[in-house]
Amino acid sequence: MVFQDARGTALLTPDEMAEADRRTIAAGTPGIVLMERAAEAVAAAVHSGYPQAEWIALLAGPGNNGGDAYAAARLLREAGRRVEIFGLVPPTKLRGDAAIAATAFGGTAHPVDSFDPAAFDLVIDGLFGAGLSRAIEGAAAEAIRKLNAAPAPVVAIDLPSGVSGATGERLGEAVSADLTVTFFRRKPGHLLEPGRSLCGPTIVADIGIPATVLDAIALMIFANEPELWIGALKRPSDAGHKYDRGHAVVFSGSATRTGAARLAAAAALRGGAGLVTVFSPGSALMANAAHLTAIMLKRCDDEAALGEHLTDARFNAFVLGPGFGVGERARNFAATVLAAGRSLVLDADGITSLAGAPDALFAAARGAGKGASPHGKPALVLTPHDGEFKRLFPDIADRQGSKLERARAAAERAGAVVVLKGRDTVIAAPDGRAAINAIGTPWLATAGTGDVLAGLVAAELAQGTPSFEAACAAVWMHGRAAELFGPGLISEDLPAMLPKVHRELDALASNPRA
Ligand SMILES: NC(=O)C1=CN([C@@H]2O[C@H](COP(=O)(O)OP(=O)(O)OC[C@H]3O[C@@H](n4cnc5c(N)ncnc54)[C@H](OP(=O)(O)O)[C@@H]3O)[C@@H](O)[C@H]2O)[C@@H](O)CC1
Ligand SMILES: [K+]
Numbered sequence: 379m380v381f382q383d384a385r386g387t388a389l390l391t392p393d394e395m396a397e398a399d400r401r402t403i404a405a406g407t408p409g410i411v412l413m414e415r416a417a418e419a420v421a422a423a424v425h426s427g428y429p430q431a432e433w434i435a436l437l438a439g440p441g442n443n444g445g446d447a448y449a450a451a452r453l454l455r456e457a458g459r460r461v462e463i464f465g466l467v468p469p470t471k472l473r474g475d476a477a478i479a480a481t482a483f484g485g486t487a488h489p490v491d492s493f494d495p496a497a498f499d500l501v502i503d504g505l506f507g508a509g510l511s512r513a514i515e516g517a518a519a520e521a522i523r524k525l526n527a528a529p530a531p532v533v534a535i536d537l538p539s540g541v542s543g544a545t546g547e548r549l550g551e552a553v554s555a556d557l558t559v560t561f562f563r564r565k566p567g568h569l570l571e572p573g574r575s576l577c578g579p580t581i582v583a584d585i586g587i588p589a590t591v592l593d594a595i596a597l598m599i600f601a602n603e604p605e606l607w608i609g610a611l612k613r614p615s616d617a618g619h620k621y622d623r624g625h626a627v628v629f630s631g632s633a634t635r636t637g638a639a640r641l642a643a644a645a646a647l648r649g650g651a652g653l654v655t656v657f658s659p660g661s662a663l664m665a666n667a668a669h670l671t672a673i674m675l676k677r678c679d680d681e682a683a684l685g686e687h688l689t690d691a692r693f694n695a696f697v698l699g700p701g702f703g704v705g706e707r708a709r710n711f712a713a714t715v716l717a718a719g720r721s722l723v724l725d726a727d728g729i730t731s732l733a734g735a736p737d738a739l740f741a742a743a744r745g746a747g748k749g750a751s752p753h754g755k756p757a758l759v760l761t762p763h764d765g766e767f768k769r770l771f772p773d774i775a776d777r778q779g780s781k782l783e784r785a786r787a788a789a790e791r792a793g794a795v796v797v798l799k800g801r802d803t804v805i806a807a808p809d810g811r812a813a814i815n816a817i818g819t820p821w822l823a824t825a826g827t828g829d830v831l832a833g834l835v836a837a838e839l840a841q842g843t844p845s846f847e848a849a850c851a852a853v854w855m856h857g858r859a860a861e862l863f864g865p866g867l868i869s870e871d872l873p874a875m876l877p878k879v880h881r882e883l884d885a886l887a888s889n890p891r892a
Pocket of ligand 2: 443504536
């Protein structure tokens, strides 16, 4: 299900964007009007971001991205800037709206080979946008190399030329921009690396395409923003009891490796699970007991003990992996949890333990997903980083394609929600829905943050949030907590930031458009 407000977070593939464009034009807005508005948005970004830039070069390609450049050049000239166009093809070779824009510009266009960025205060990149269909070579590649080596700032129209809107991959040479102005909605390539870094900050301009054109498009890819999942999120209610918010369990590793489990447990409790218990081997009980207060502790040495604990139906969401150790014990515990119809977040060693033979657990996850539980549908959520992903899905990891495609293929195969981590974390559901993380800070790349994320996913699952939305919300809360903390973050700081994150979510939940 896609919530009404989630349409604002949709990411459109170039094909879907072309469809939105076609429908808008068919409903009566001429293409040249859209182009003119796109150019106005580019000019406005230049006025606000680069008010001092007197002499501006615009690189214009053979399609409508080039058309936008001609229209923007005219508007900037009218606003008193000095502009020069460098065309990949002569203006007479342009077609349709781009030809109209070039005629309205009226000035000369220099051949792109004569482009020397050294002379300019600012360069606007209108070589290729949504229509990029193959690797950039030849004169365009040469111009991009010169541009990237020069100090002048770069504003990209729609996408930095050379970045695939669908995948964020570089197709041949690619522009490294300081600012990107795109239209109507972002594309996956604005959020997936390396596209995301090549874009710089991205402005999404309204060019008068109505949101209703999205009604005819089966939206599947989203920016991971609260509007996507806030309607599905279970929030603590005034009338509620702690047992209404579920009981999360984190498996501890051996005596010298208990910290990871406690980090996950702390995140699960601050994340909103009603109760949290650490299941610990006897050898680690004292180490855990010395550090736990609100979080409970139970001895769990083997499958028999686990089976005994699972007779208590209130334990409903489990985390297995952080500091747990790799091997048969992890595999058996995971299978036992799923067979008992409980939700499971499998992270770190839990994932590595499945390497080479994950199919039995995937089948168990599918089976468990068919059952019902008092706290929602049980589910398997996998939270690999790239290395763990490759151990579990070696063939998918080696395949050509974007991170988005890899995560979706893995989710489909596993019958599980897959959270493929990184700066551009992708959350994919078996039904094809996917969200790309848009927030966070480089400080999140530090020991233990993955354990915190696993605990946050469990917190949402324990409360009964459906698994895709649970994983998306956890990734967002994790990133937002890091942003709110700022520089110097270590993983222990994240749970302490969650009260602020919850306050933001509560404000959004009561007023989603705020
Ligand atoms: N959608 C909207 O609502 C609106 C869209 N707008 C704007 O339109 C842009 C999309 O325009 P577009 O479709 O004309 O594609 P564009 O990126 O200009 O490139 C296509 C041309 O490049 C060529 N070409 C491709 N790859 C190449 C390569 N590697 N090396 C060399 N050539 C290559 C390709 O040739 P072909 O593949 O056909 O041989 C074709 O000639 C979009 O990004 C936005 O800026 C706005 O005006 C507002 C409304
Ligand atoms: K461009």
